[in-house]
Amino acid sequence: MAVLSDGAENRRDSIALAFRDAKITCLEFDDAIHGLRTSSMHCFEGPEWQHLKRGRESFAWGPVIKSDPLGRCGAALIYGLQMAILKAAQVGQSLVGEDEPTRALSSSAVRVESSYLIDLRALETNHVKDFTFVHGYIEPVLVILHEREPTWAGRISSKHHTCMISAFSISMTLKQHPVIWSAANLPHDAYQILSVPPPISGVLVVCANSIHYHSQSTSCSLALNNFSSQPDGRYYL
Template sequence: MSFAAFKMMHWATGMEHCASGFITHSSADSTPKIPPITADDIDSDWTTSSKPIGPVPNLITAAANVLEVYIVRIQEEASPSLAHKAAAEPKGGGAVLAGISGASLELVCHYRLHGNVESLGVLPNGATDGGKRRDSIILTFRDAKISVLEFDESIYGLRTSSMHCFEGSDWIHLRRGREFFPRGPLVKVDPLGRCAAVLAYGLQMIVLKAAEASTGLTAPAEDSTFRAAAASRIESSYIVGLRDLDMKHVKDFIFIHGYIEPVVVILHEHELTWAVGLLGNITLVCSEAAARGWQVEKPCDEIYVVGEGETLHTISDKCSDPYIVERNPHIHDLDDVFPGLVIRILPLVIPS
């Protein structure tokens, strides 16, 4: 019998993940506000600003294994006299901005999880049902665990709507023989809320399809009150192997807004780029260009014999290699260079 224990020795002091979304309320609900300050002068009878303030989403933060959800409460400008006073004597947030004289954060949920959050995303409602559905929170944990959370008004807190685990003997083939991965699962969400994607095990793209409002997974059709309070949920999931798409090292990916179908842009490279090997990668690119028919001038061979009167500076200029000392550990100073010395050169070849 085996078990796992998690104990936090030092609580996190900085935020690692931050997102915004309509978790405790929907975008169709009114914006939480702070009661305006009453004025005691004659200007208090003036008409206030009639410009409406749009819906304000919740603030979701994650630090190590701590998850918190905040409500952003705003205070509107009460009168022109108060706006003038706020501009002259700023308090806390400063002067009036777009009819807002102040704002505050109200903590709604605070949870200590049994694992560190690797990435955080918000699944939007997709503007269905007139914006009456709330958004959901997607959390990822090592090595390939995904939790989808939604707000429950009955307990006034978060509850788990679905969990997805791609670990164990059934998914061991996704590791491709590796035991450790330097980066945990990374989640990104479609701006229209149609799906979400999680990059796990380096080259495995887990696609989470969002449930439609008409599928009946959110609420019964006859209960309009419950349907209005329901949140976005995940209907199904499948895996896309990026290695089959001729990708080797994926750095990042993102969904693009404004397309009929979800479109993902993936940033990847065939060979890893290291700071010490950047020059070599440039040479490989130029070599590939030469194979395509470009005219390439090669100034020096890789194995170079120092001639009479040559120095490191002249050889570096001649062979376009500023890192001769780094590639030849037997050279300690300028006096170590003499005629007949064999050194290694890696020229920077530029196509002409």
């Protein structure tokens, strides 16, 4: 579940729910019924989307959905390597049909206007562990924690620090997503990425034995115990 909110006092938040295997539903509060109603649904299942599974019939976990801090879009990781981008409608834009009463978005909830897919395989972003949106950018920036070459505790002597983060600037109008910065050589046991609120911004990468801070301009690390080490094998101070 994710909350779409642009922070405006005269606009309500919307709720985005993700269901197996690749279904997304957006809900908003309706004054007429004093309850939630569906504002949009997005489904990436069926014969036309079968190629996204790459021959698999089951996945370890269902879709994971996150939202931009300013409510400009949401993102859902489906089928492990497909990122669905949910574009929110701009303030004042109406999504109702001709036979429905006109209602500007400035007085209603944040709504999803359209959606499209990003193939993470084409971006060489495999083995995704987590992702988040970050603060402080003109366009939405999606930071993905992924592993370049999988390893495990039994192979630490030969392969370690195999994770990295990549920050993609999401241009929903052009449907382009260039990498604007990245950080490599993160521990193999990194499992979570958290967005840091402004004025600091950036992200925290949480690992089993250390915590790493990264932004476009700086980075630092904090060891949590004696088992954490740097990419060259040295231990943190």
